[in-house]
Amino acid sequence: MTRRSMTGRRAMRACLGTCLSAALLGMAGASLAAPLCQTQTQGSHTSKLCIEQTPFKHDYYTLWVDDAPVFMLPDDYVENISLTHTVPEDDSNEFPLSRQGMHSVTITGGCRPLVESQGNGNDAVSVETGRVCSFVWGQQALVKDMRFRFE
Structure with missing residues (x-):
């Protein structure tokens, strides 16, 4: 079984998706005050x-x-x-x-x-x-x- 490590590009995409979701949720929460x-x-x-x-x-x-x-x-x-x-x-x-x-x-x-x-x-x-x-x-x-x- 081979194990692949995340390349820089894949890591950046994963982080971008997570960070973007968190930012959008944060903005939605702010507008719902x-x-x-x-x-x-x-x-x-x-x-x-x-x-x-x-x-x-x-x-x-x-x-x-x-x-x-x-x-x-x-x-x-x-x-x-x-x-x-x-x-x-x-x-x-x-x-x-x-x-x-x-x-x-x-x-x-x-x-x-x-x-x-x-x-x-x-x-x-x-x-x-x-x-x-x-x-x-x-x-x-x-x-x-x-x-x-x-x-």
């Missing part, structure tokens, strides 16, 4: 805001109001938003907050970055360490000064 979520009640409405973070990709912000999803936006477009809806005159299926007696209703607000300087002198860099979020639907505040801290 639990979102950062907070809830807040303003008046009779409860809002939940979640941030889904994936390393080296955009963060996504999802707003629910009274258990109904309202929007999902990437971090680049959630800083200052204005979403306007024209309320139809017929008996259509509307969010309760869209029925504020106006012809149109607008959701405004955003999640502005919290930035801290890290390092000293010429080595100092600005780093986003979190977000502060506030949203209003028509005349009703949904989220007020909700703070998220990033690790």
Whole structure:
């Protein structure tokens, strides 16, 4: 019985397959991290805001109001938003907050970055360490000064 030793090329292929599988599993695990979520009640409405973070990709912000999803936006477009809806005159299926007696209703607000300087002198860099979020639907505040801290 002859025994073959692994040549450099075969060893490299074996390592490459194993290393690639481990890297892909690691990336999949990183993208499946639990979102950062907070809830807040303003008046009779409860809002939940979640941030889904994936390393080296955009963060996504999802707003629910009274258990109904309202929007999902990437971090680049959630800083200052204005979403306007024209309320139809017929008996259509509307969010309760869209029925504020106006012809149109607008959701405004955003999640502005919290930035801290890290390092000293010429080595100092600005780093986003979190977000502060506030949203209003028509005349009703949904989220007020909700703070998220990033690790």
